[in-house]
Amino acid sequence: MSSSSSRPGLRSWLSSNGRLEFCVTLFSVTLLTGACVALILVPRNVGPLQLATDEAEVLETSEVIDHPRLSPVRRDLQPYGPILVREVAAGDADEALLVAHPSHRADLDVLEAQLGPAVSQVSAVWGTEWNRAPVVVVAGSPAEFIALTRSAGISAAADVAAVSLSGSYVPGTRPTDQRIVFNPDARRRLGAEGLATLLRHELTHIATRAETVDGAPLWLVEGFAEYVAQRDRGATFSQIAPTLTTRLRAGTVPADLIADADFAGVDAAYAYESAWAACAFLADRYGPTALTTLYKRLATGPQSGAAQDSAFAAVLGASRAELLDGWRAWLRGRAV
Ligand SMILES: [Zn+2]
Incomplete structure (x- = not known):
């Protein structure tokens, strides 16, 4: 979606x-x-x-x-x-x-x-x-x-x-x-x-x-919806995110959180899977409550990179670099 x-x-x-x-x-x-x-x-x-x-x-x-x-x-x-x-x-x-x-x-x-x-x-x-x-x-x-x-x-x-x-x-x-x-x-x-x-x-x-106000980051809006949809399903990482898995196995890890524009293009499946994976990681590492708190803070409208960074610091106690590094390591561990 x-x-x-x-x-x-x-x-x-x-x-x-x-x-x-x-x-x-x-x-x-x-x-x-x-x-x-x-x-x-x-x-x-x-x-x-x-x-x-x-x-x-x-x-x-x-x-x-x-x-x-x-x-x-x-x-x-x-x-x-x-x-x-x-x-x-x-x-x-x-x-x-x-x-x-x-x-x-x-x-x-x-x-x-x-x-x-x-x-x-x-x-x-x-x-x-x-x-x-x-x-x-x-x-x-x-x-x-x-x-x-x-x-x-x-x-x-x-x-x-x-x-x-x-x-x-x-x-x-x-x-x-x-x-x-x-x-x-x-x-x-x-x-x-x-x-x-x-x-x-x-x-x-x-x-x-x-x-949720229009313009909120889609990686969070769509990732959160897919996280909730998938969390009790019992499916494996590769079943939920086959496109992402293929790329991870080929050695490609995301450089950043997925951008809004990528959700509308030909690579939409990858965008949704990547968004799901980001939210699944956040819930896994910081807990579902922290993920929901982050959602409520960032879903209030368009967010600059700096605004997202300060939310990461306030809610997760992590910098963007720490978050991304942790996410990429988590992804590598799931694409074997
Ligand atoms: Zn959706």
Whole structure:
């Protein structure tokens, strides 16, 4: 996923229109990680939350489920046929709403089973002060995916696995109208395990949105989301970061933290893996709490190199050089 900050044109479009903030995830990234999941069997980490579900099937577009939060989604979905709606209690005052057409019922089954554990896993890192009742939609077709995400200006729908959107908000307060939209092909291309990983990644963006201002360093925004998505999965380093592993084995180590511009280019998969690896290292070396503290400090907007350096010193007690040296040694030890 890349946030709007990696696309200046899009960011200015959003600003000028005052529209939804958003994040997207590219298939090119998650396909690589998703391709590995068939190799391992990870025990399901079922969280402590009780799942209570209630399904209502809408067979006529004139029939209405009385959920104000559902109205904008229903407007986009119902022209394409009947929809299924499932309510999932995941610990918040409201229920999360899972929505798809009957053709994607299997996707809803996966998301319904995974939402509670995913919310628990995000909360384990971030705490519980976030909107744990988003609207989660599986688009039924590329056209529908575009309709559901048009406020984010997505054009290359086939390459985007999922999008998280948040309505307008005042920084520091809880965002409203938060929505995750999955590409219709996401489960087919990523598998159920990949879909669950993607859900955790997107939920992390939902959780952190209130404290994340556009322009924040992407290595931290995307790396943190992927760290949370991967941390309980039990996958190996090379399974999570195959491109990075290949380069490390060839003797190439990162010269610096990955730059924002690299998330939008042809090397996006490497950028996401590198960002994940940076955050995984920070959590491993300094602890998950320090990583979260660093996130909250640096996600407040664009950060100069000097501002990042002072955050490293204040939060981690390390200079950039010490951090990078430690990271490179950590990477070398994992790419054998
Ligand atoms: Zn992302």
